[in-house]
Amino acid sequence: MKAKKKFNYKNLIDYVGTHPYKVSMDASTFCQLNCPLCPNGKYRLKDTVIGRGYLKFENFKKFLDQNPNIRIIELANYGEVFLNPDLRKILEYSNKKDVRLTIFGGANLNELDEKTAEAIIKYKLRGLSVSIDGATNKTYKIYRKGGNFNRVIKNIKLINKYKKIYHSEFPLLFWQFVIMGHNEHEIPLAKKMAHKLNMTFSPKLNWDSSFSPIKNLDFVKKQVGIENISAEDFEKENKLPYLLTCFQVWESPQINWNGELLGCCVNLKKNFGNVFEEGLEKCLNKEEYKKVKDFLLGKTNMNVLCSTCSAYKTILENPLKKRDLVQYIINAMKTNLSNSEIKKILDNFSFAFYQNIRIRIDTQKILGKIGIVVKRISPRLYFKLKKIKEQTEK
Ligand code: SF4
Helix, strand or coil, X not given: CCCCECCCHHHHHHHHHHCCCEEEECCECCCCCCCCCCCCHHHCCCCCCCCCCEXXXXXXXXXXXXXXXXXXXXXXXXXXXXXXCCHHHHHHHHHHCCCEEEEEEEECCCCCCHHHHXXXXXXXXXXXXXXXXXXXHHHHHHHXXXXXXXXXXXXXXHHHHHHHHCCCCCCEEEEEEECCCCCHHHHHHHHHHHHHCCEEEEEECCCCCCCCCCCCXXXXXXXXXXXXXXXXXXXXXXXXXXXXXXXXXXXXXXECCCCEEEECCCCCCCCCCEHHHXXXXXXXXXXXXXXXXXXXXXXXXXXXXXXXXXXXXXXXXXXXXXXXXXXXXXXXHHXXXXXXXXXXXXXXXXXXXXXXXXXXXXXXXXXXXXXXXXXXXXXHHHHHHHHHHHHHHC
């Protein structure tokens, strides 16, 4: 029997960083649309480490069988999940293994056949965020080039039909609306439609505000209830990059469709081994991967991954604080996992560790500060996960 480790924050970070309960695994890097700001439009990624392909069922099955710690898998990163021909089998097997799947990274949902619609309800896909930047086809197709608004709405109705048949509240549906100058006037209508379709309206800032910039700031602020209406405003106020995804390296490592470990979702240039061939733990323990973590925590200024990232300068000047990372990991565990799942992770540590975490969690509860870091880094994700957890516990 393995000796239990004593509690300290380094052990906590190291443990979760090498035995994650969650990973992000791109189910497909194929996409049928050509959105102007998407790195994957017109397969611009084909010559990067991402390449073109889809997650095969045999690999997915092997991964789940070899990694019983994994409880949650996010399926969307660069491509359209619904173009994966093995998706139904993937859903069925994850349900059998009691592993929760989500598509929060966004789906354009232009393609959905009847059988897949039924499978996502039957096998309990937990959450689905649909990218719909407009409330009419005329506006929608300005950005979602090659897509069709009416087809997307039809597919949402199809999902709702099966939710009704199976009396299921899953998947929780989100209407992701990237706010731009050409679609801002349709926000009120989109909100109404989202409500009617039993979707949570989820507005999002455009990461490149020079593309179709917002025209009426006051109107948009009033409509969506957020103060920082551009990524630049957000960064100025929070002193953090708007798209800060670095915590992912520990909490939900990104894996490409072919099993290559990427670490974070913006990585286009380097892999850290293949988890399908070498195993997840071995890849996460590689020296080069550890150097990425060291860089993010300010222990070194060099690594093979981050030097060309838009967040590089910020991280170099303001490395992640260990305190924030610990807080993020604890809050993410609490948001994502049931008490028994948390206990299973904590059982790998000595009693002192468990007690310490309990105290931290209870204190946060009393002070009402749960999720403060998760909320700051990714408010949308926080609310989505929180809602899923509440629904799961009902
Ligand atoms: S700084 Fe590194 S870990 Fe963070 S998002 Fe950029 S490439 Fe990823």
